[in-house]
Amino acid sequence: MTVGSVVFPEMPAISTIKLNAVSAGIKKNNQLDLMIIELPVGATVAGVFTQNAFCAAPVTICKQHITQQPRYIVVNSGNANACAGEQGMTAALDCCKAIGANASVSHEQVLPFSTGVIGEPLPADKIINGIPALLAGLEKTNWLLAAQGIMTTDTCAKGATHSFEYEGETIVVNGISKGAGMINPNMATMLGFIATNATVTQDVLNVLSFNAANQSFNRITIDGDTSTNDSCILVAAAETMCVVDSSDSDLYRLLENAVNHVYTTLAQAIVRDGEGATKFISVQVEEGATANESLQVAYAIAHSPLVKTAFFASDPNWGRIVAAIGYAGIEALSVDNIRVYLDDVLIVENGGRSKTYSEAAGQTVMNQSEITLRVCLGRGDAAETIWTTDLSHEYVTINAEYRS
Amino acid sequence: MTVGSVVFPEMPAISTIKLNAVSAGIKKNNQLDLMIIELPVGATVAGVFTQNAFCAAPVTICKQHITQQPRYIVVNSGNANACAGEQGMTAALDCCKAIGANASVSHEQVLPFSTGVIGEPLPADKIINGIPALLAGLEKTNWLLAAQGIMTTDTCAKGATHSFEYEGETIVVNGISKGAGMINPNMATMLGFIATNATVTQDVLNVLSFNAANQSFNRITIDGDTSTNDSCILVAAAETMCVVDSSDSDLYRLLENAVNHVYTTLAQAIVRDGEGATKFISVQVEEGATANESLQVAYAIAHSPLVKTAFFASDPNWGRIVAAIGYAGIEALSVDNIRVYLDDVLIVENGGRSKTYSEAAGQTVMNQSEITLRVCLGRGDAAETIWTTDLSHEYVTINAEYRS
Numbered sequence: 001m002t003v004g005s006v007v008f009p010e011m012p013a014i015s016t017i018k019l020n021a022v023s024a025g026i027k028k029n030n031q032l033d034l035m036i037i038e039l040p041v042g043a044t045v046a047g048v049f050t051q052n053a054f055c056a057a058p059v060t061i062c063k064q065h066i067t068q069q070p071r072y073i074v075v076n077s078g079n080a081n082a083c084a085g086e087q088g089m090t091a092a093l094d095c096c097k098a099i100g101a102n103a104s105v106s107h108e109q110v111l112p113f114s115t116g117v118i119g120e121p122l123p124a125d126k127i128i129n130g131i132p133a134l135l136a137g138l139e140k141t142n143w144l145l146a147a148q149g150i151m152t153t154d155t156c157a158k159g160a161t162h163s164f165e166y167e168g169e170t171i172v173v174n175g176i177s178k179g180a181g182m183i184n185p186n187m188a189t190m191l192g193f194i195a196t197n198a199t200v201t202q203d204v205l206n207v208l209s210f211n212a213a214n215q216s217f218n219r220i221t222i223d224g225d226t227s228t229n230d231s232c233i234l235v236a237a238a239e240t241m242c243v244v245d246s247s248d249s250d251l252y253r254l255l256e257n258a259v260n261h262v263y264t265t266l267a268q269a270i271v272r273d274g275e276g277a278t279k280f281i282s283v284q285v286e287e288g289a290t291a292n293e294s295l296q297v298a299y300a301i302a303h304s305p306l307v308k309t310a311f312f313a314s315d316p317n318w319g320r321i322v323a324a325i326g327y328a329g330i331e332a333l334s335v336d337n338i339r340v341y342l343d344d345v346l347i348v349e350n351g352g353r354s355k356t357y358s359e360a361a362g363q364t365v366m367n368q369s370e371i372t373l374r375v376c377l378g379r380g381d382a383a384e385t386i387w388t389t390d391l392s393h394e395y396v397t398i399n400a401e402y403r404s
Numbered sequence: 405m406t407v408g409s410v411v412f413p414e415m416p417a418i419s420t421i422k423l424n425a426v427s428a429g430i431k432k433n434n435q436l437d438l439m440i441i442e443l444p445v446g447a448t449v450a451g452v453f454t455q456n457a458f459c460a461a462p463v464t465i466c467k468q469h470i471t472q473q474p475r476y477i478v479v480n481s482g483n484a485n486a487c488a489g490e491q492g493m494t495a496a497l498d499c500c501k502a503i504g505a506n507a508s509v510s511h512e513q514v515l516p517f518s519t520g521v522i523g524e525p526l527p528a529d530k531i532i533n534g535i536p537a538l539l540a541g542l543e544k545t546n547w548l549l550a551a552q553g554i555m556t557t558d559t560c561a562k563g564a565t566h567s568f569e570y571e572g573e574t575i576v577v578n579g580i581s582k583g584a585g586m587i588n589p590n591m592a593t594m595l596g597f598i599a600t601n602a603t604v605t606q607d608v609l610n611v612l613s614f615n616a617a618n619q620s621f622n623r624i625t626i627d628g629d630t631s632t633n634d635s636c637i638l639v640a641a642a643e644t645m646c647v648v649d650s651s652d653s654d655l656y657r658l659l660e661n662a663v664n665h666v667y668t669t670l671a672q673a674i675v676r677d678g679e680g681a682t683k684f685i686s687v688q689v690e691e692g693a694t695a696n697e698s699l700q701v702a703y704a705i706a707h708s709p710l711v712k713t714a715f716f717a718s719d720p721n722w723g724r725i726v727a728a729i730g731y732a733g734i735e736a737l738s739v740d741n742i743r744v745y746l747d748d749v750l751i752v753e754n755g756g757r758s759k760t761y762s763e764a765a766g767q768t769v770m771n772q773s774e775i776t777l778r779v780c781l782g783r784g785d786a787a788e789t790i791w792t793t794d795l796s797h798e799y800v801t802i803n804a805e806y807r808s
Contacts, residue, residue: 052727053729083739085754309803322487351458351488396716396800
């Protein structure tokens with residue numbers, strides 16, 4: 001069950017980007033668990049990776065291989081290959097070598113990703129056995145199949161697309177993602193793979209990738225945990241005549257808009273499919289002195305178990321929101337200048353409950369499944385928005401009972 | 405239901421410290437909701453208060469009055485008098501004035517405290533009406549009654565005592581506390597009131613109070629939230645001939661030991677009575693480069709909903725613990741040097757699962773209701789311990805359904 005609808009869109013093909021997914025026997029019951037994306041010679045590739053010190057073996061390898069003109073992205077689901085010591089590095093490299101040998105490229109041109117259980121040895125042999133079938137079925141129309149191949153606790157495949165015209169060419173941005181908690185080390189992680197047919201120089205792609213991830217995948221939180229495997233990759237297939245070689249051009253801004261749209265849709269789909277989520281909550285903090293302090297307040301609210309359980313109960317328990325703002329660690333915060341709104345309903349002003357507030361008005365907003373919680377700090381003009389979920393019985397059930 | 409037993413001890417009287425509690429009609433059903441402690445002339449008083457920017461009106465007043473030779477501590481439960489704007493300040497001051505008038509002291513010698521619902525106006529008239537009976541019943545033997553008078557969602561009264569002999573005198577430290585979440589702004593907060601018969605100079609008492617709170621009340625977390633009302637007060641009644649006027653003496657060390665014992669017992673009782681708690685977990689981080697980084701790792705683990713739900717499920721899901729260590733934000737953390745133990749069972753070493761680890765051994769520890777999770781960072785010799793609980797269905801129920 002997702003909050004709101006998460007529909008996998010019709011994805012226009014990008015002619016040089018081919019995808020496939022098969023069942024290699026890592027998951028049970030012949031579920032899809034091995035996915036590949038083939039990139040053309042000349043594509044540029046950029047990525048952002050987890051900051052977790054226990055980053056998984058494939059993440060370490062990806063960071064090295066991404067500068068070696070990547071030709072293949074390969075993802076297994078069902079096993080995270082994380083905290084697996086030396087054996088984990090060897091297993092991930094063996095998979096890269098098998099693709100290299102089968103596809104006649106260097107193993108350094110393969111980017112490996114894993115998502116699933118932490119601390120179990122990766123069954124590299126199953127992956128290697130699956131590679132011939134995986135390569136044989138590559139098709140440019142397989143976006144949905146690829147999205148299905150990387151799912152773990154996700155209840156639906158996640159995709160997004162956005163196109164625009166520029167000087168007679170159609171520029172397409174397609175993406176898929178997976179994840180149902182920021183982390184669920186048993187069987188999850190957040191992964192995103194986005195590709196465009198545009199021709200984009202490496203420097204510009206790096207900026208695009210960093211900024212887009214920052215305002216999308218880095219603005220969602222379900223439980224505040226950061227996975228060992230989180231990765232998001234942006235590929236520019238270099239099919240178009242027009243070249244994006246500067247971040248100061250109309251074409252750049254059009255592409256940035258399309259890329260941001262795809263990233264944000266994919267990131268929000270992860271929240272909508274969040275473990276046990278019954279609400280989709282936008283936490284919008286405005287009038288901060290800096291972007292950083294606006295984010296600090298937003299995360300304090302979004303991570304508070306008391307705020308999250310109140311949202312689950314549809315309880316306009318604004319004292320919990322105010323308490324979270326108060327302990328966010330903002331220096332010299334003047335509470336008298338703060339205003340708090342649930343959608344358009346003003347709840348708090350002048351250090352206490354607004355005279356215009358009624359419990360009935362707050363209750364009406366709380367009963368919705370999609371809610372914007374807006375906090376005006378009265379300190380400046382920096383605004384930030386993050387997206388989160390409530391904390392439900394189902395969350396505890398999923399995470400307490402998963403392995404039993 | 406508490407985790408382990410929380411027994412209210414026999415409290416030896418401190419002859420000049422008198423206490424009482426009555427029902428003033430703030431809570432329903434004639435429950436105790438107004439408590440007072442009388443302090444002798446010449447007592448020294450020190451305290452630590454919430455860092456929350458939305459601190460409650462009584463906290464603001466306490467910080468001013470604590471330097472004015474306090475004679476009374478007055479606490480209402482059932483209403484936090486927080487986020488109540490100007491009206492909240494007036495109501496708290498009115499209560500101080502009523503005590504001042506009835507007891508013939510300056511209203512500035514009264515320290516007010518409130519705990520309960522946030523954002524509701526404090527019924528100062530009910531408190532003021534209750535004051536004559538409150539003062540009339542002051543007795544030095546009323547420690548248990550006083551502890552009962554400050555309870556909110558607590559399931560039991562919390563007290564601790566420790567005595568020692570010094571040069572023919574018996575030095576006593578008594579304390580009471582309340583709280584069942586670090587915050588539950590509907591009906592909670594953490595409060596501690598500790599008194600000794602010892603004679604302690606103000607400077608030394610400030611150090612004692614700060615250090616004791618720091619290694620006890622500042623080392624517990626249930627949900628990571630910080631209340632608007634948290635306060636902890638240490639009173640030295642100045643009954644003894646021996647004077648503690650330096651922090652470099654045998655007497656100081658004996659007193660420090662007794663005070664720390666009482667603070668720690670009171671703080672741990674709050675965790676044992678934590679909302680929905682089924683486990684009492686000591687998170688012990690050793691071999692940190694600094695105390696601060698050891699604490700950072702401990703809190704990352706203790707605040708992780710995934711770790712907490714795994715403890716609830718008695719699931720030795722060590723990947724979640726390792727992931728939390730990894731995202732704690734420690735610079736240049738070398739995962740190969742980290743060891744993780746559940747009690748004495750070594751789980752993780754050399755960047756992965758220990759060769760000596762078996763799921764059965766981990767399961768045996770996880771089945772206990774009291775567990776020590778020990779992390780050795782391999783970076784230095786700084787060690788810190790904090791105490792926390794699991795995250796249960798009951799936690800969600802209590803916090804989602806409280807107002808309905």
